[in-house]
Amino acid sequence: MDNFGDGKLKEHITSEPEVTIKTINRDNQMLILGSDGLWKVMSNQEALDCIKHVKTSQEAAEQLVEEAINRKSCVDISCIVVCFN
Template identity: 45%
Template sequence: MIESKGGFVTNRRGDVARVNGILAVSRSFGDKDLKAFMNREPDIKDVEIDSHTEIFILASDGISKVMSNQKAVDIAFKFKDPKKAAKQLIVEALKRNSKDDISCIVVRFG
């Protein structure tokens, strides 16, 4: 998700993603028997931040699976305090029954 303005918040739920039903994802990276199930290519995106950028949101798929980028931006813009914006995005994802880990950073510029 892109667009935001300052703050950091994280909320980790109890569920753990597993690879092939065996190991938690973070533990499976070094397991040679599970290499066939792991994608080792990072998802990288370059984004230019200029004087017109007002807000930047960096969020895990626990948020992006349950709301559009635009919805997240709309929610974040309701708060001047980026920490409150990030917390509200987490609350909204939980209301929408997100089943994934939820992490969110909101940065405000200007």
């Protein structure tokens, strides 16, 4: 993958993904995929608390992006929420 990303930054970053395998069970409610624009301004628990009463994945993602903007996130904000129930 030599053509992925900014060549000048290759010594500082990698295109190798960090992968964790988890089994989804009844205790798992959702998966939040977010860019650093989201995670730099809120913790995992704050993100869950922010969307615990939202009914759809779309609404949850929009709420998280809005909250990151309200918290003055200074970088791009991307978010996908997958609800399991």
